[in-house]
Amino acid sequence: MYASAKSCASSLCRIRNRTQETDLSVPVRKGGWWYYSRMVEGQQYGIHCRVAADPAVTDPPSTVDGTAPPGEQILLDGNELARGHEFFALGTFDISPDGRWLAYSTDFAGDERFTLRIKDLDTGTVLPDEIPDTHYGSAWSLDASTLFYLTVDDAWRPYRVHRHVVGTPPGADAVVYQEDDERFWVGVELTRSERFIFIEAGSKTTSE
Structure with missing residues (x-):
């Protein structure tokens, strides 16, 4: 040995x-x-x-x-964020099209339930827009005023897409899509042109 x-x-x-x-x-x-x-x-x-x-x-x-x-x-x-925690993982890291906002999410427990935050890159200030229990993936609107993000169900399945307006209470966020079929998960992303946002639903055998 x-x-x-x-x-x-x-x-x-x-x-x-x-x-x-x-x-x-x-x-x-x-x-x-x-x-x-x-x-x-x-x-x-x-x-x-x-x-x-x-x-x-x-x-x-x-x-x-x-x-x-x-x-x-x-x-x-990441080293500063991890300081004082036994576990740290970075989930979402998403810069807005105008370069002003950074949406990022952190997990300090290891359960892949991330807390999403928004940082003003002009001032270095983290906004009070704190959103718990989110999943990997997000997409900014072209004018950088709105962030689309994912949340999970009790089985850790990403199934909802929410719309958050920067500077507003997360409790007011609207659900823009919900996948009720437990065989499917959802994702959200911005197209390369940054003109459109895709919401994808997929399973082990198909996607749409």
């Missing part, structure tokens, strides 16, 4: 030594910003960031040693 444990620890060390812990994801251009996440050696969770895009420069931001690129704005630091 000791030899096996020692061998396992040695293998993990070799893997860790070959893994670049401090790294930058491939940046994605959206509107006037480059969005990316980066990992820092010794930290467990990603740091989600953006930098303003220079119209005269086509190359995305980069870093040689893993340090923050010039002009970086940290949108969400």
Whole structure:
């Protein structure tokens, strides 16, 4: 048993030594910003960031040693969110089309029932619009005034799509679609053109 444990620890060390812990994801251009996440050696969770895009420069931001690129704005630091909690998972991470709002959800219990929040990226303020028991997935309206999100039933099945107007009490959110057939789950997403929102219902054998 000791030899096996020692061998396992040695293998993990070799893997860790070959893994670049401090790294930058491939940046994605959206509107006037480059969005990316980066990992820092010794930290467990990603740091989600953006930098303003220079119209005269086509190359995305980069870093040689893993340090923050010039002009970086940290949108969400998973390490800060996880501090003081035994468990942490990030669910939704959704930037509004105008780049002002960030919808994000967190799970501190491990039951995949996320609490959804909205952050004002202009001020760094998290709004009081706190919505519990949500699921992965969301979609912003084109004018960024409304967020569509999912909730689950007692069996953890995403079955409702809700509409939330930014700055209003979540208790006033309307249900825009409910799937009562327990064989189906629902999802919601924005099209690539950002002009339409898709609500999808699917099962193990079909989708629509």
